[in-house]
Amino acid sequence: MERILVVGVTGAGKSTLAQALSGQLGVPCHEMDALYFNGPHWTVNDKLIEDVSRIAAEPCWIIDSLGYPEVRDLLWGRADTVIWLDYPRHVVMPRVLRRSVRRTATREVLFGGNRETWTDWLSREHPVRWAWSQHKPRHREIEHRVRDPRFAPLDTLRFSHPRHTRAWLASL
DSSP: OOEEEEEESTTSOHHHHHHHHHHHHTOOEEOHHHHHEEEGGGEEOTTHHHHHHHHHTSSSEEEOSSOOTTTHHHHHHHOSEEEEEOOOHHHHHHHHHHHHHHHHHHTOOOGGGOOOOTGGGGSTTSHHHHHHHHHHHHHHHHHHHHHOGGGTTSEEEEESSHHHHHHHHHHO
16 A cells, blocks of 8 residues: 545444554645635646646555545545445434534634635535535445446455444554
8 A cells, every 4th residue: 555545425434444554654644625725715736637646656655535536536546545435324424513613613724724714605615515416426436436347456444334444444
């Protein structure tokens, strides 16, 4: 495991696992949302492809994302391992709710200096609504990719519950 994608729906714990793996394996970790959103008002990085290409060319990395569409094939083509946090809605929704409430209430600074606000909760793009609406489509997208012959060489680890993920991580 040298070039690792940690994939799953919003709220599955991708960033948390990626950071834990980084510490355990000594492999640099990159947060995809921090690469994607690089300015105020959720400004999208106009050098995303360039930045991700540079990271993907490195011999070792961990990225906590399926990848935004612009860089998805690039990442999947360079990865050697995919760790799929394939958790059900009843596991991810409480997590994403707690995280968003905390971020909103504490005004936590996020990617590009942005913050979640109470007004953001009304948007279709808000993480809570996104996690709910994209759970099945994201599952289908990942399922399609892990079965895609282009990505057959990837070592895919699929975990259906956080306790399985924790046990695997402890076994490394």
